[in-house]
Amino acid sequence: MKIAVVGTGYVGLVTGTCFAETGNDVTCVDIDKTKVEKLSSGQITIYEPGLEKLFLRNVKEERLRFTTSLYEGVKDAEIVFLALPTPPGEDGSADLKYILGVAKDLGELMTDYKVIVDKSTVPVGTAEKVYAAISKTYVGDFDVVSNPEFLREGVAVEDFMKPDRVVIGASSERARKVMGELYAPFVRSGNPIIFMDVRSAELTKYAANSFLATKISFMNEVAQLCERLGADVDMVRRGIGSDDRIGKRFLFPGIGYGGSCFPKDVQALVKSSNEVDYDFQILNAVMEVNKKQKLHLLPKIKKFFKNDLKGKRFALWGLAFKPNTDDIREAPALYIIDELVKEGARVCAYDPEAINNVRNLLGNKIEYAENQYDCLEGADALIIATEWNEFRTPNFLKIVTALKNKVIFDGRNLFETDAIKELGFYYESVGRAVAVPATGVKH
Numbered sequence: 001m002k003i004a005v006v007g008t009g010y011v012g013l014v015t016g017t018c019f020a021e022t023g024n025d026v027t028c029v030d031i032d033k034t035k036v037e038k039l040s041s042g043q044i045t046i047y048e049p050g051l052e053k054l055f056l057r058n059v060k061e062e063r064l065r066f067t068t069s070l071y072e073g074v075k076d077a078e079i080v081f082l083a084l085p086t087p088p089g090e091d092g093s094a095d096l097k098y099i100l101g102v103a104k105d106l107g108e109l110m111t112d113y114k115v116i117v118d119k120s121t122v123p124v125g126t127a128e129k130v131y132a133a134i135s136k137t138y139v140g141d142f143d144v145v146s147n148p149e150f151l152r153e154g155v156a157v158e159d160f161m162k163p164d165r166v167v168i169g170a171s172s173e174r175a176r177k178v179m180g181e182l183y184a185p186f187v188r189s190g191n192p193i194i195f196m197d198v199r200s201a202e203l204t205k206y207a208a209n210s211f212l213a214t215k216i217s218f219m220n221e222v223a224q225l226c227e228r229l230g231a232d233v234d235m236v237r238r239g240i241g242s243d244d245r246i247g248k249r250f251l252f253p254g255i256g257y258g259g260s261c262f263p264k265d266v267q268a269l270v271k272s273s274n275e276v277d278y279d280f281q282i283l284n285a286v287m288e289v290n291k292k293q294k295l296h297l298l299p300k301i302k303k304f305f306k307n308d309l310k311g312k313r314f315a316l317w318g319l320a321f322k323p324n325t326d327d328i329r330e331a332p333a334l335y336i337i338d339e340l341v342k343e344g345a346r347v348c349a350y351d352p353e354a355i356n357n358v359r360n361l362l363g364n365k366i367e368y369a370e371n372q373y374d375c376l377e378g379a380d381a382l383i384i385a386t387e388w389n390e391f392r393t394p395n396f397l398k399i400v401t402a403l404k405n406k407v408i409f410d411g412r413n414l415f416e417t418d419a420i421k422e423l424g425f426y427y428e429s430v431g432r433a434v435a436v437p438a439t440g441v442k443h
């Protein structure tokens, strides 16, 4: 099939590449000239495990190309995916200006039947608005379909190639048939393509993200309770997660959910609810809990240093909002940095992939290290904000040698508390007992 993907960011590039991988002819469109030039010259623009290999193969096979011209991209396409940003507007609702702007342009360009697919996360009723925007200038036959994307960054290729399910909201048999054929290679193991009406598909995406965010905030509140009651959240997590009805996944407490999706999507669903006079009470609490949780380590750090962080030096491991990505949108690490710097502390950070993005955002507000051990040099404590695998079994001897104090504040519960205490560290994590070494701690 001939496919256009409009918007070549995290979702668009993965979508375009994976459809090319299954033999389709894909043109990705983006307004960012530099991005298109880079991609056209065979350079990948995001870090996503497994993507580069597929990207290079399909560019070489000429099944995947890039352009800044919407006309060039869509002129021969049977299916046009919109993978455009839907950032929060001033009031928290999803801003549809990118989607509706491109829809209007499509109306002016289209000359034959196409299936227009909302891949972006969009509020209920958006497909109808896209249909209306195109219809203003194009009078021929076309369909608008909702096909929300459920991929997670860091495992995006795997999620896209082997989805748990594909949701397709379509009102015409013709569009359902086209979409069913397109996705057939991705569901060969038997996972379902779930066809439904357009509005239900649009809501499914927000409901899925909001439910997952609720699970995380719930566990973060259980962690708060554990700290106060002397229980261990890892034990409680395993105790409840082994019940199939609850499930093991998305129960990890930490320093709050971040990223480009959960924060904005929970907020947008609350806003959509308000617009139809419904107060989605649980989600208001989910957002409130998450706001506090992002700074969960701060009072612990301040208390340890007797409320005086001026001139203190902190090593920070992890800047990306989660491991295996370079994405720093709504990353908890950024909130922690902001607070530490406000208090007069200095921060030296290391992340395997996200340093360039943070440097572009923060410049020399903080220092950056070449590797995880360099940033420990002379630091008063180590803070862990992202659970990259390489942080899980570090060389503790190097940590001890470089750090000024053997003190770790861990927002991702990477280490066993007893083991780390044995190594002589003072160690605070989330929802577990504070580990104080028998020898006490100097600072």
Ligand SMILES: NC(=O)c1ccc[n+]([C@@H]2O[C@H](COP(=O)([O-])OP(=O)(O)OC[C@H]3O[C@@H](n4cnc5c(N)ncnc54)[C@H](O)[C@@H]3O)[C@@H](O)[C@H]2O)c1
Pocket: 006, 007, 008, 009, 010, 011, 012, 029, 030, 031, 032, 035, 083, 084, 085, 086, 098, 101, 102, 119, 120, 121, 122, 149, 150, 151, 152, 153, 260, 261
């Ligand atoms: N990132 C994820 O993990 C993820 C997963 C599922 C769904 N989503 C949803 O998918 C959508 C896209 O998210 P993303 O993370 O890929 O965003 P992104 O910001 O990484 O990419 C969007 C791209 O669209 C381009 N763009 C903007 N205006 C354009 C225009 N008029 N014409 C062509 N290109 C244009 C931008 O230059 C950018 O490259 C959002 O609605 C998001 O909520 C994201």
Ligand SMILES: O=c1ccn([C@@H]2O[C@H](COP(=O)(O)OP(=O)(O)O[C@H]3O[C@H](CO)[C@@H](O)[C@H](O)[C@H]3O)[C@@H](O)[C@H]2O)c(=O)[nH]1
Pocket: 121, 149, 150, 151, 152, 153, 154, 209, 212, 216, 249, 250, 251, 252, 253, 254, 255, 256, 257, 258, 259, 260, 261, 262, 321, 322
């Ligand atoms: O047990 C957990 C699981 C996740 N997180 C945090 O939750 C956030 C989101 O993680 P994850 O869902 O793995 O990453 P995303 O790439 O943001 O993916 C989510 O958002 C995407 C965009 O809508 C959806 O497509 C995915 O299905 C949905 O999982 C991150 O900050 C994680 O650290 C936790 O704190 N505890």
